[in-house]
Amino acid sequence: MFAKPFRVKSNIVMKGSDRRKLKADVSTAFPSLSSDELIELVPSKEDFNVVKIYAHKGDAVTLYVGHKNPLFFEVDKQLYPTVYMLWRYPAVLPAFRTWPPVLHKMIGGADLMLPGVVVPSSGLPDIKQGDPCAITLVNNRAPVAIGTAAVCSEEMLNLGMKGRGVCVLHTYMDHLWAFGEKSSPPTLPDAESERPDVNGKECATDEQEEGEEENPEEKGEHTSVQEQQTSELVRDQAHPALTHQEEGEFEDAKEEGEQVQDDEESPQEVMDALLWQCFLLALKSKVKKSELPLLTSTFLRNHMFSCCPSGKQLDIKKSSYKKLSKFLQVMQKQHSIIRVKELTKGVESIVEVDWESPELHFSVPKATDVAIPLGETLYHPPEITTLYSVSVRLEPLFQDANKRKGVTLQPAEVRSIVTEYVKKNDLVDGNNKKTLRRMQECYQIVFPGQSPQIKKGHIEPIDVSVAYRGSNKKVTVIKNLEVYALDPSAVATALQHRVQASSVLQPIPGAKDRVLVQIQGNQIQQIGHLLLDHYRVPRKYIQGLDKVAKGRKKK
Known part of the structure; x- marks a missing residue:
């Protein structure tokens, strides 16, 4: 239901009477919750919103959002928990277990097929057709999907564990999950200590043939997968890549799960997920409408890199996209979050952002750094x-x-x-x-958070000079800011606030992805203060600041 973006119709704070009604409905739908747990889930005083949305197929859905995450969603007067709610109270719904690679397909919109269900020694949960249920992974009982039973549990066994098992409504890493804080499932130990029975030759979804016969040779592969895969595999999946897998990739996903990955290897799935996270956070917290159009190279260096979590390193070459341009094309074509255009030959810029996109409906964590004047991004010189x-x-x-x-x-x-x-x-x-x-x-x-780069020749200094334009008016020109990962548009905005003069950005002929900042008047002194004191660029990497003293001597 939420495999594709949805449209938000309204988002309002719930009234006290509505909260009491919701609390009663939650208690009826999930009777195992205690009164204290109900109060924690639906607080009386803290922020709690009701959000009306339309799913991509036109279904009207109501979301109940608290603690910055959607906790429940209501479809056709039926209340369901989200993965965020079940991570806190995993026993609320009966659960079916499956293998980690099956999650790939469910994120893309597939249902859970019975051959992919892992039957524990205690048997299947007692469930009726149409009842809400959760889906967990082997070795972790934190739910990763919610749906309804396609048939009752007795009928599942009568069918020989073939056919459709669970009609999936919501999964970890779908667009409903992205409406929240985008956290990962907790690691909850699986109570099943015995080796489970495996029904079927592979982890089936509704995209696979239901009548295939069991292959004894392939059945042994499942035992190997079960021993090696843990819930950590789930956290390494990349949201944009997983929703567009072809059916033939299932076996590849299973083989990837069998390989023990070292933390330093940075698998493509991990890097794709990090890229997606930094992209959304940069648009949400760094980019302003007034900055558009924004050079894509500047967006990467000054916005996305600064959103990379501490201890992690963003490297597009290690992702499945390999290049920034390809990643941004996917964001434009498949998710319609941005629009990229080549304003000058060979130089791409972000010219438009869909600020109303559901992907950007999340709360930005509060920064722990000190406040930066003029609304500028915290800058660390290289x-x-x-x-x-x-x-x-x-x-x-x-x-x-x-x-x-x-x-x-x-x-x-x-x-x-x-x-x-x-x-x-x-x-x-x-x-x-x-x-x-x-x-x-x-x-x-x-640069902070990036790998060292070795380049030939001398490093180009930031060049500050005074030039004359029409009517013999002085302007100050700044070049080579990009060499030091300084955003020309941010520098121009900061100077405008300091000197109360207009500024423009102009492409530098023959220099790819380079622009110069031009501001009215002789502003070398203020530029010196900005670069030396605020951005802390060493003086030896700035040329042209001495022109201030010469100008005063002439007077």
Whole structure:
């Protein structure tokens, strides 16, 4: 029901009388909840909203949102819990167990087929046709889906565990889940200690043939999968990628589950999910309407990277998209959240954002950092290190130190190797710098939360200059802000507030993804204060600030 985006009709705070009625309805629908648990779920004083939506097929659905998450949804006067509610009270609904790869299909809109149900030693839960039920994964009893029983449990056994088992309504990582805080399922130990019976040769969904015969060779694979897969596999799934899998990918998903992944390997699914999370959070908390159009490269460097959780590293090359342009195309075509356009040849910009998209209906966690003036994003200057690359001509000099052509070294390392070479070969002038001059200069630049980047040549400084435009009016021009991951539009806005003068952004001819900031008047002094004091860029990486002193001498 929520595999595709839905449309919000209204979102209002519930009145006291409505809350009391909802509490009574919840108590009737889920009698196992105690009075204290009901009060916690439907508080009398805390924020609690009722949201009217239309699902993608036109169904009218009512959501009840509390604690920043949708806790219940109502369809045709039937009340259902969401995964957020069941993660707190997992015993509210009877549950069927299945294998982790089946979740891939259910997120895409498939129902749970009986061959994919793992029958515990205690047997199936006692359930009637049409009753609400939950779906959990082997080794974790935290529900990942909610639906209704297609047939009663007795009929399931009579059918030989073939056919449709659960008509799925809502899953972890669908669009209803995305309406909340997008948290992951908790790890709840599975009470089933015995090895469960497996019915059917593989984890079936309604996209597979129901009448296939059991293959004994493949049946052994399930035992292997069961032992290796845990609930952590579920947390590593990427929301955009999973909703568009082809049927043939099921076996690939099962094989992936059999491989023990190391944390440092950053699987594509993990990176896709992180990319999706940073993308939504950047649009929600960083991008303003006044910034549009916004260079896609700037959006990545200054907005998405800053939204990456502490301890994690965003790397598009390790995702299934490989390139930012491809990822943004998916966001535009499949989710209609943004619109990307090539305003100048070879340079793409985000020109429009659907701020009403259900994907952006979530609360942004409060920042723990100190407040930043002028509404700017907290900026940390990069660490820049001068390096030297071993050239072909000098490779024999570094051969004893096992440094081949192309290896980059810091000046101190070069001096140490040269000194050792001089001592070993009884040469003179060990301290001269001819060696450095013959090497190719490089630099290493490290932005917070990103991998170090080594680039050839000298790093371009931020260039500040005064120019004259029509009617002999002075303007100040700033270039190369992007080299230091500074957002030109944010810098322009900050300067406008400081000097109360208009500014414009202009593409730099011949420089891909580069723009210059132009602001009225000679504003070098204010620009110096902004770059040195606020952004904390070292003075040696800024050229042109000395023009202020020269201007005063002429007066």
